[in-house]
Amino acid sequence: MFRVKASPVVITTLLLLMLILVAPAAATTRQADSQTRLTALTSRSDALHAQIARLAKKARGHRHDATFSRRVVRVNRKVIRVNAVLARLSDEFLEQESDDTTAADALIAGNRLALHMGRDAIRLDHRSLHARSRRVTRLVLAAAINLSSANAQLKGWRWNKPQPTPTPTPTPTVTPTVTPTVTPTVTPTPTPTPTTSGPAVPAGYTLIANQTINNLQTSGLHDRYYYRCTFTGGSATSAVVTLTSAHDLIFDSSTIATGGGWNGVSVNDQSGSVNDITFKNMLFKAQGRMGIEITSRPTTAVTGYQRIDIIASTFEPQGNEAVSYDGGPAAGGSLFSGNLIEGAGNDPAQTYGAGFEINGPSNMTVTGNRILQCRGSLLNLQMHTTSDCGWVFTDNVFDASQRLQSTAMSASSQVVLGFNVYGGQFARNTMVSAAPGGGVAYLSNCRNMDWRTSGWRDATSRAGYATPTQVGGCTSNQF
Numbered sequence: 045m046f047r048v049k050a051s052p053v054v055i056t057t058l059l060l061l062m063l064i065l066v067a068p069a070a071a072t073t074r075q076a077d078s079q080t081r082l083t084a085l086t087s088r089s090d091a092l093h094a095q096i097a098r099l100a101k102k103a104r105g106h107r108h109d110a111t112f113s114r115r116v117v118r119v120n121r122k123v124i125r126v127n128a129v130l131a132r133l134s135d136e137f138l139e140q141e142s143d144d145t146t147a148a149d150a151l152i153a154g155n156r157l158a159l160h161m162g163r164d165a166i167r168l169d170h171r172s173l174h175a176r177s178r179r180v181t182r183l184v185l186a187a188a189i190n191l192s193s194a195n196a197q198l199k200g201w202r203w204n205k206p207q208p209t210p211t212p213t214p215t216p217t218v219t220p221t222v223t224p225t226v227t228p229t230v231t232p233t234p235t236p237t238p239t240t241s242g243p244a245v246p247a248g249y250t251l252i253a254n255q256t257i258n259n260l261q262t263s264g265l266h267d268r269y270y271y272r273c274t275f276t277g278g279s280a281t282s283a284v285v286t287l288t289s290a291h292d293l294i295f296d297s298s299t300i301a302t303g304g305g306w307n308g309v310s311v312n313d314q315s316g317s318v319n320d321i322t323f324k325n326m327l328f329k330a331q332g333r334m335g336i337e338i339t340s341r342p343t344t345a346v347t348g349y350q351r352i353d354i355i356a357s358t359f360e361p362q363g364n365e366a367v368s369y370d371g372g373p374a375a376g377g378s379l380f381s382g383n384l385i386e387g388a389g390n391d392p393a394q395t396y397g398a399g400f401e402i403n404g405p406s407n408m409t410v411t412g413n414r415i416l417q418c419r420g421s422l423l424n425l426q427m428h429t430t431s432d433c434g435w436v437f438t439d440n441v442f443d444a445s446q447r448l449q450s451t452a453m454s455a456s457s458q459v460v461l462g463f464n465v466y467g468g469q470f471a472r473n474t475m476v477s478a479a480p481g482g483g484v485a486y487l488s489n490c491r492n493m494d495w496r497t498s499g500w501r502d503a504t505s506r507a508g509y510a511t512p513t514q515v516g517g518c519t520s521n522q523f
Contacts, residue, residue: 095119096161100168116172120180123165127187130158134194153246155195159319159350162188166347181346185374188350190407195351197379197409243296245269262290269294278303280332283310289317297325305332308362313340313375316347326357332391333364338378340371343404343428348375354383361387361449364394366418368401369408373429376405382412387449389419397454398424398461399442407434414440417447417478419454421461432467432492439471445478445503453481460485460512462493470495477510478503485512493521 099116134151142148162184169181245251249269257270259277262285275298278284284303287293287310300308308331311318328335340348348371359366366388369378380400389397397420402408404427415422422442427433442459459475462485470493475484484500487493495512500523502509512523 096164096168099172100164113172116168117180120165120169120184123162123184124187127158127162127191130155131187131191131194134191134197138194138197149244149246152195155191159188159191159195162191185346188377243269243271246294249292249294260285261288262286262293263288265290266292268292269296270298271296273298274301275299276301276303278306278308280305283307283337284331285309287311287318287321288314290321291319293320294322295324295326296322299327300329300335302329303331307331307334307337309336311336311338311349311352313338313349313371315340315342315345316349316374318349318352320351322351322353322355323357324353324355326354328357328359328362328366330360330390331362331364333362333394334368335359335362335366335385335388337365337368338370339368340375340405343372345372346374348372348405350375350377351379353379354381355379356382357384359383359385359388361390361451363391364389365396365398365401365420365424366415367399368403369405370401370403371405373404373406373427373431376402376407376434378405378408380408380410380413383414385413385415385418385422387416387418387447387451390449390451392419392451396420396424397451397457398422400424402426402435404428406431408436410435410437410440412439415442417444417449417453417481418457419449419451420457421459423460423462425460425462425465427463427465430466433465435465435468435470437468437470437473440473441476442473443476443478444481445476453478455480456482458482458484458486458513460487462487462490464488465490465493467492468494471497473498475500476503477501477506479506483509483511483513487512487514487518487521488516489518490514490521491517491519495521495523498523 095115096119099112099119102112130151134155137148137151165184166181166188169184242251242253246269249267251269251271252273253271254273256274256276258275259282260275270293273295275285282304283306284300285308308328309323311321323336336354338349338352352369354367366385367380367383369376369380385399388399397418399415399418399420399422400410400413401424403424406427422444425435444453444459447453459477459481465487473495475498477484484502500510500512512521514521
């Protein structure tokens with residue numbers, strides 16, 4: 045049965061909070077204007093919530109009714125506007141360089157609810173519009189992707205901020221009464237282990253801390269915060285942690301132990317069944333196959349996973365690829381930020397050996413990472429459509445001259461390998477090739493990629509190795 049998961053009333057309440065928090069205290073006129081805007085938005089959102097609920101109940105019986113289809117399209121347009129307003133607020137918050145983590149948390153929560161509402165609207169479209177109005181469904185998806193990208197950057201900003209430390213309650217100073225004639229016998233007591241504050245757990249989440257968890261299966265699991273846990277298990281065909289039909293999970297300061305030969309983490313999405321999963325401050329131990337593999341099937345689906353974020357984590361050298369984001373163009377919208385990949389392809393028997401792969405998903409944000417020498421390419425980038433990929437790569441270091449793993453880079457492997465990538469912003473990145481590997485880049489049928497402000501060099505100044513190679517219809521790429 046179709047269910048509406050998020051009320052726009054909640055979204056607009058959080059939006060009001062953000063409008064007040066972002067505005068300067070002295071700007072009373074601006075606050076009044078914000079409240080006026082929000083009052084109107086609240087009214088529209090109340091109506092939108094009611095319409096989605098009513099239309100969802102009627103979708104099956106009115107799927108061929110033109111009037112019903114027009115009502116669904118109008119709801120879609122309202123969803124697009126809500127998502128657009130929240131995306132703008134997220135961008136404005138980041139541009140202000142504020143330190144207000146409370147405001148950021150409120151905005152993240154509002155964004156998440158809005159994204160759930162957008163997903164429900166798309167589900168309603170599938171039941172009612174079919175091929176009659178694919179354009180409006182694509183616009184809803186595009187608005188959701190834009191909001192997802194803004195929210196991923198906001199979450200990355202939030203995770204990099206220090207967690208608040210509770211203020212200790214002052215203990216009153218007591219002047220002891222000393223009796224000079226009595227010498228007390230002092231029995232030594234162990235020094236207590238200092239306690240540290242736990243993580244800031246979002247409202248509604250259940251905290252699971254300091255546990256060893258074997259073969260975690262998360263089908264249907266949601267609203268869990270795993271803190272300082274160790275995950276064990278896996279087999280030759282199953283991962284240590286497998287995620288299916290899961291959402292709103294956080295893995296923080298935990299370890300994915302070496303498993304039985306497969307992946308450390310497998311995320312198996314089916315048409316958007318997995319969303320809002322965050323890994324931060326994690327250690328991915330060496331695996332026989334991949335550190336984490338994220339897939340979405342079918343690749344033709346109009347919805348796919350979103351917000352599978354990996355932040356400030358370390359990947360030991362993996363037997364196969366270290367990190368893979370795989371799926372159709374509707375999947376993606378995720379953040380990979382501040383991570384270290386120490387190697388990949390360390391098992392020569394494994395077919396692939398890239399450090400970081402995007403194979404099909406759109407609107408990925410990759411920033412502030414460091415990838416060391418792998419057996420294969422440090423980056424394996426592929427798309428399968430002619431639409432702009434929407435990728436943003438900034439401030440990364442891809443350095444093949446630094447090697448930690450036992451298996452050396454193949455002579456035919458490039459630092460960057462790209463096939464059929466259209467568009468994308470690649471700013472302030474550093475690519476370093478080194479023997480015995482190949483050159484800095486091999487691009488085939490890639491177009492409109494903007495690599496300006498990024499640098500290319502070879503560690504020993506080998507002739508021709510510091511220039512990207514372009515073949516097979518590459519046009520309009522900027523270096």
